[in-house]
Amino acid sequence: MSELSTNHVIGIKDLTAEDIHLIFETAENFKEVINRPIKKVPSLRDITVANLFFENSTRTRISFELAEKRLSADVVNFSASSSSVKKGETLLDTVNNILSMKVDMVVMRHPAPGAPKYLSQLIDANVINAGDGTHEHPTQALLDAFSMREQLGDLTGKKIAIFGDILHSRVALSNIFCLQKLGAYVKVCGPPTLIPKYIHRLGVGVEYDVRKTLEWCDVANILRIQLERQDIKYFPSLREYSQYFGINKKLLDSLDKEIVIMHPGPINRGVEITSDVADSEHSIILQQVENGVAVRMAILFLLAAKR
Amino acid sequence: MLTKNSSFLFDKPAHLLPLPEIPFLPMQLLIKKATVIHPYSAFDGEQVDIFIDNGTIKSIGKRVSGFDNDRVQVIDYEGLCISSGWLDIGAQVGDPGFEYREDLESAATAGMTGGYTGLAIQPNSNPTVHSKSEVLYLKKTTQELLVDFYPIGAVSENCEGKEITEMYDMNAFGTVAFSDGKKSIQDDGFMMRSLQYVKVFDGLIINHPHKKEVAFGGQMHEGMTSTSMGLKGIPNIAEELMLQRDLYLAEYTNSRLLASNISTAGAVDMIRNAKRRGIKVTASVPAMNLIFEDTDLINFDTNLKVWPPLREELDIRALKKGLAEGIIDFISSNHNPFNKEEKELEFLYAKFGAIGLETAYSAANTALMDELKLNELVEKFAIRPREILKLDVPKIEKGAKANLTLFHPKEEWVFSESDIKSKSRNSPFIGKKMVGKVIGVINNNQFWSNSSE
Numbered sequence: 001m002s003e004l005s006t007n008h009v010i011g012i013k014d015l016t017a018e019d020i021h022l023i024f025e026t027a028e029n030f031k032e033v034i035n036r037p038i039k040k041v042p043s044l045r046d047i048t049v050a051n052l053f054f055e056n057s058t059r060t061r062i063s064f065e066l067a068e069k070r071l072s073a074d075v076v077n078f079s080a081s082s083s084s085v086k087k088g089e090t091l092l093d094t095v096n097n098i099l100s101m102k103v104d105m106v107v108m109r110h111p112a113p114g115a116p117k118y119l120s121q122l123i124d125a126n127v128i129n130a131g132d133g134t135h136e137h138p139t140q141a142l143l144d145a146f147s148m149r150e151q152l153g154d155l156t157g158k159k160i161a162i163f164g165d166i167l168h169s170r171v172a173l174s175n176i177f178c179l180q181k182l183g184a185y186v187k188v189c190g191p192p193t194l195i196p197k198y199i200h201r202l203g204v205g206v207e208y209d210v211r212k213t214l215e216w217c218d219v220a221n222i223l224r225i226q227l228e229r230q231d232i233k234y235f236p237s238l239r240e241y242s243q244y245f246g247i248n249k250k251l252l253d254s255l256d257k258e259i260v261i262m263h264p265g266p267i268n269r270g271v272e273i274t275s276d277v278a279d280s281e282h283s284i285i286l287q288q289v290e291n292g293v294a295v296r297m298a299i300l301f302l303l304a305a306k307r
Numbered sequence: 308m309l310t311k312n313s314s315f316l317f318d319k320p321a322h323l324l325p326l327p328e329i330p331f332l333p334m335q336l337l338i339k340k341a342t343v344i345h346p347y348s349a350f351d352g353e354q355v356d357i358f359i360d361n362g363t364i365k366s367i368g369k370r371v372s373g374f375d376n377d378r379v380q381v382i383d384y385e386g387l388c389i390s391s392g393w394l395d396i397g398a399q400v401g402d403p404g405f406e407y408r409e410d411l412e413s414a415a416t417a418g419m420t421g422g423y424t425g426l427a428i429q430p431n432s433n434p435t436v437h438s439k440s441e442v443l444y445l446k447k448t449t450q451e452l453l454v455d456f457y458p459i460g461a462v463s464e465n466c467e468g469k470e471i472t473e474m475y476d477m478n479a480f481g482t483v484a485f486s487d488g489k490k491s492i493q494d495d496g497f498m499m500r501s502l503q504y505v506k507v508f509d510g511l512i513i514n515h516p517h518k519k520e521v522a523f524g525g526q527m528h529e530g531m532t533s534t535s536m537g538l539k540g541i542p543n544i545a546e547e548l549m550l551q552r553d554l555y556l557a558e559y560t561n562s563r564l565l566a567s568n569i570s571t572a573g574a575v576d577m578i579r580n581a582k583r584r585g586i587k588v589t590a591s592v593p594a595m596n597l598i599f600e601d602t603d604l605i606n607f608d609t610n611l612k613v614w615p616p617l618r619e620e621l622d623i624r625a626l627k628k629g630l631a632e633g634i635i636d637f638i639s640s641n642h643n644p645f646n647k648e649e650k651e652l653e654f655l656y657a658k659f660g661a662i663g664l665e666t667a668y669s670a671a672n673t674a675l676m677d678e679l680k681l682n683e684l685v686e687k688f689a690i691r692p693r694e695i696l697k698l699d700v701p702k703i704e705k706g707a708k709a710n711l712t713l714f715h716p717k718e719e720w721v722f723s724e725s726d727i728k729s730k731s732r733n734s735p736f737i738g739k740k741m742v743g744k745v746i747g748v749i750n751n752n753q754f755w756s757n758s759s760e
Contacts, residue, residue, distance in 0.1 A: 117606065135536060198531050201530070202531065232523060
């Protein structure tokens with residue numbers, strides 16, 4: 001199979017394991033491309049991509065924009081705070097306006113779960129989800145798994161732990177779906193108030209003890225504490241959180257094993273992860289960023305090929 | 308327009324006939340070979356002809372007489388069943404204040420389409436129904452209609468759950484029960500005093516159990532599906548915690564409570580136990596919660612974003628069993644109209660609710676085919692709601708006022724957008740195949756027939 005089974009990348013839920021492997025193979029090629037002196041290829045010439053960001057984002061937006069430009073696509077950017085959109089124009093109207101300008105692909109970030117799905121049912125352009133509320137963030141999960149593969153090879157049977165605010169995290173959910181499709185075991189760890197009650201029904205282990213989880217895992221994917229997404233208090237203070245759920249060098253050194261450290265960024269240094277861990281040799285946080293561009297190029301390329 | 312009695316009428320089912328301007332006032336109506344489903348009728352289970360003249364049943368039996376062949380409109384529909392007119396408790400209308408969603412007339416039309424001749428409607432209009440004047444407005448505006456409207460008064464001013472309303476006065480002017488409708492009563496003390504106060508006229512308090520703080524931010528039933536969709540869940544206990552409180556308070560005050568629109572297996576057990584203990588409680592379940600489950604939401608269809616949320620198979624099984632055992636007294640339409648701008652949105656921003664008047668019977672009949680006998684199901688639409696509101700159950704006998712619902716319990720059909728008579732179109736049933744169809748309703752000397760245009 002040399003093409004994706006879907007016309008949109010809304011969630012890992014909708015992708016097959018074959019899709020994921022195809023994206024990885026393609027991303028490997030693009031990773032080689034972006035390390036050349038001339039980083040640009042003409043694959044998406046004459047294709048117009050709209051980056052619609054209804055929620056703040058720096059790194060994801062830049063990563064997508066870079067990926068689009070390295071593929072020679074024409075790029076338009078739209079950012080709006082969700083509140084101003086909510087007051088006036090509906091999402092559908094906004095997007096239809098942009099599509100009237102003949103856009104072929106839409107990369108969208110939106111605070112409402114399901115928004116890209118809703119959109120994909122109404123417009124002709126290919127839709128790529130750059131994060132929809134607390135639902136999915138498929139490109140992040142793919143770049144995370146791609147980065148893990150670089151470290152560990154085949155992920156079948158590997159043990160991946162996700163730490164932090166699982167309740168408000170689209171990264172966690174997409175990671176879970178992606179890693180399971182690749183045959184890995186997944187555990188989540190964090191304060192019980194930040195772990196959805198029924199997450200175990202997705203086939204995920206649940207653990208509240210950080211040390212025990214670290215002893216179990218090969219990879220620790222540490223999530224940002226999303227204070228901006230917590231509408232009520234789920235834990236008492238950042239101080240207590242960092243002491244009991246944060247990951248520091250001392251804790252890692254006390255284990256007699258090496259663990260790959262990942263973080264989707266942006267990091268709250270000293271909260272969920274200390275600087276000496278984030279900057280340590282076991283951390284692949286910056287490789288994740290580099291791989292992000294390659295993986296997004298692969299997705300854009302594969303979707304464009306279906307047009 | 309109206310063809311007078313002729314052989315032509317006998318050749319085609321009534322719903323295929325060209326229909327007059329509706330609602331239509333027939334001078335004479337002859338219903339042929341209808342099976343009566345009515346526990347208190349001498350003709351229960353029998354196939355009879357019924358002759359109606361000037362809104363009254365003039366003759367009923369194997370052979371009827373007295374009609375004028377030139378004037379009578381004949382309804383002859385293979386497999387037709389007939390029961391006393393159905394009544395729904397708890398439909399949202401929106402008149403006054405939200406007429407763009409539904410006004411009283413459109414609600415009546417949607418109701419007639421669904422087989423209802425009576426609607427007890429929620430007080431959540433703007434202003435809310437919290438004094439005599441709103442009650443009178445509703446009564447006056449609807450007095451010419453086929454459908455009888457029974458206002459439910461608000462328990463608290465503006466349905467805010469704080470200041471108790473003049474319930475005694477409203478009761479004197481025609482409310483049938485009291486509720487804050489879609490605003491569940493959160494405050495324990497307020498609920499207790501409300502239950503106590505209505506005892507003076509043996510009133511009924513209706514509360515949908517839903518504890519706001521427990522369901523905080525919830526968008527759908529909490530379970531594996533909500534987790535995988537990244538949506539905050541409304542756990543079963545958000546309903547059960549409040550229901551338990553309401554049952555304690557109903558027992559303590561010895562007052563009458565209708566736990567409306569329950570949706571969980573736990574709630575069914577609690578009602579069962581409460582009834583055994585002799586607590587004066589009755590309960591309803593929305594028809595849509597019997598046929599859809601949480602997994603149906605996987606594509607973020609906002610028409611399935613309803614309240615109470617669609618639960619899991621286990622809950623649905625318990626609800627059906629509860630109905631079969633008579634633990635749950637009746638099936639509600641949970642009619643909740645919203646216009647396009649309020650529903651065709653990102654899931655997070657869409658309002659909770661779906662219209663249900665047109666589809667409640669067909670949905671329930673489809674869902675409960677294995678659990679309930681024909682007469683048991685009809686009781687949940689025709690008899691129990693009226694008994695709970697202490698309204699007379701219309702009789703099917705000579706000399707009685709004709710207040711009837713005509714339906715075909717075995718007819719298969721697909722609900723389409725053109726079947727919607729509500730002003731709003733937020734129905735999850737569009738395109739759904741269902742068994743059991745309403746043919747028409749008769750009340751107040753008017754006849755409504757569901758024609759298939």
